[in-house]
Amino acid sequence: MATTRNWTGIWITGGVDPAPYLRKRVDLAALPRKAVCFLCGLGWHELYVNGTKADTRVLAPVVSQFEKHVSYVAYDVTPLLKAGTNVFAVLLGNGWYNCRTEEVWDFHRTPWLDLPKMICDVECDGKVVLSSDASWKAVPSPILMNQLRNGEEYDALREVPGVLTAGFDDSRYPCASPCKPPRGELVQETAPPCRIFREYAGSVRELSPGVFVCDFGVNLTGWCEITAIGPAGSALELDYAERIGSGGDIDTEAIACYVKSGRFQHDVYHLKGGTRETWHPRFTYHGFRYCRITCRGGAELLDAKAQFVHSDLPEAGHFRCSDKLVNRLHACTIQSFLANYTGIPTDCPHREKNGWTGDAQLALETGLWNFDAAAAMGNFARLLADTQRPSGQLPGIAPTGGWGYDWGSGPAWDVYLFEAPYRIALYTGDDSLFRELLPAMEKYLCFCQSKVHGGLVDFGLGDWCLLDPKSMTPVELTSSAYVLHAAKLISKYKPEYASFAKEIAEAINRKYYRGNGIYADGQRTALACALCFGFAAEPALTARRLAEAVRAKGYRTGFGILGAKFIFRALADHGYAEDAFLLLTCTEFPGYGHWITKLGATTLHENWTSDASQNHVMFGDVAAWMHQYLAGIVPLPETPGFRHFRIRPCFVSGLAWAEADHTAPAGTIRVRWERQDGSIHFVCEIPDGCTADLDLAGRTFPGRTGHVELQLRQPEGKL
Secondary structure, three states, X not given: OOOOOOOOOOOEEOOOOOOOEXXXXXXXXXXXXXXXXXXXXEOEEEEEEOOEEOOOOEOEOOOOOOXXXXXXXXXXXXXXXXXXXXXXXXXXXXXOOOOOOOEOOOHHHOOOOOOOEEEEEEEEOOEEEEEXXXXXXXXXXXXXXXXXXXXXXXXXXXXXXXXXXXXXXXXXXXXXXXOOOOOOEEEEOOOOOEEEEEEEEOEEEEEEOOEEEEEEEEEEEEEEEEEEEOOOOOEEEEEEEOOEOOOXXXXXXXXXXXXXXXXXXXXXXXXXXXXXXXXXXXXXXXXXXXXXXEEEOOOEEEEEXXXXXXXXXXXXXXXXXXXXXXXXXXXXXXXXXXXXXXXXXXXXXXXXXXXXXXXXXXXXXXXXXXXXXXXXXXXXHHHHHHOOOOOOOOOOEXXXXXXXXXXXXXXXXXXXXXHHHHHHHHHHOOOHHHHHOHHHHHHHHHXXXXXOEXXXXXXXXXXXXXXXXXXXXXXXXXXXXXXXXXXXXXXXXXXXXXXXXXXXXXXXXXXXXXXXXXXXXXXXXXXXXXXXXXXXXXXXXXXXXXXXXXXXXXXXXXXXXXXXXXXXXXXXXXXXHHHHHHHXXXXXXXXXXXXXXXXXXXXXXXOOOOOOOOOOOOOOOHHHHHHHHHHOEEXXXXXXXXXXXXXXXXXXXXXXXXXXXXXXXXEEEEEEEEEEOOEEEEEEEEOXXXXXXXXXXXXXXXXEOEEEEEEEEOOOOXX
């Protein structure tokens, strides 16, 4: 990335006000053919032109590592201008830039911490007609408080009528103050913006007089929009949670524990009185299914609806099958993915909101199968590279103010730096991001080489959140496997790393292969790891041991987040798709089916016991598995971008039919298969310019394109 413009404007601030309006009039003799407002407003901003919000984005700009890069947005404001006097007004909020809330990740101590500020240029037909400077006026807004992890407080009695219009007299307000710029380089935003995408009506129950609990039926990210009436100065307080306690009130114990100052996920609206008033916060967001609304001072709640906020990720794929549980699990996974993509991929939208790299890399393919997510993922990969220390070390979260380098990182998390560019290239055919980040990748592998002992590396969290921590696959095994994987990925561009990958594979086998197909102590994750990363000494035997281990557990899960990606893939790749499907659909504890059928989950949980967060996506590779194995669409590294690919469905006996589609660069790939009178009816659509090899129940049909329709004999035996 590089700076894309030379700025005429300077950085200005409104001073100590928590969310000031900065406004300025400009006269235009005639309407321009094209008008663009280039604006960076930190931490978050809203732009208004002649009283109209410039577009539908919220929580802009997407967070960055502010020491390295700061994002500006280019707004097309052509339709909002008029001949004569126009006014530009920017409302500023704290966002990630000015996190004053004390919490365990130390964002209240980040080196960039500062008051909200902005820089702005307005160009009409290529000529700058307005820039930010000390002549802009600073007008206090009704926002009394806004903090990322606390919430927002708004006093409608402090609204300034007409502040967004050109006719407003701002002569009595102070001028903005020039200020120091942020440390990072100013670059145009490449990440897709956040928007409000869906509204949910809730069922409302009165907990006690004036206290209501709203259930919106699904775990989501965003906020409540309330409509109320009451006397001036009366108020509504909103508290958000994802679970209900035994007494019917909300329960935030599991998600509020790391925020040490201020109220957690708490909004307040003070009414101006006299009429119906509708409001939602602007500069915070929450993770919730439930909202407790407390009316004070005579306020009356008229309506409440939840607004789902996430990054603008257009749909690029769908999956459905005959099994209702599988469909519900897919929907839960997609909801979890979107709820944890609010600008950046997060671990959870409530407790932390942090960009945990392990969660992000494990959900990569679920995102790419189902959404046009390459730009969003590429943005996060660059953000992660911006956090890299000179030694090559990476933190477990991005952005970071210094937390996460010595706990929470490790190869299984850090591999996002490699995996995201690789998967983006695999799915889109564009490897420019991989080439761009090669220096950071090499630096990271040099860091790993400095940590090698006995040919292996031993740092990181390993198979996180398994049911029994005492049975974890050795961290040294999984972390070394991920370094091996990273070295293999980079070796296409830097062949010298192929020998490093080979050395690690040999070292893993020397230490952890016990013979007879067994790795480590026979943990399912250990076996599947050897198969997925290609270092298994006897793959067929190890696959058989894995299937036996899965059966011995009664198809219950209990493995950690790394196993959740390895095990299903390893089973299906080696002919045990029936076992993978039974593992997927088991309704006994612990398992995905237990979450859904017994607990009514609408998003994936953080752990199998469901006593922590109930909106994590790190167990979410199963949706990608459905696309690639049940439907059978398989991208090939040799021909990225689906120029040539494979279709190899697993015709598991538990399904009567399955179908999926994916929007590839050349067009939409479609697959459907269905059992009919002892045979399988198979149909697929292969876009023009693409070819696919069909591997169907033991029969191969190479180089097909266009519409293909076949009647197949049902397969027998293992798949």
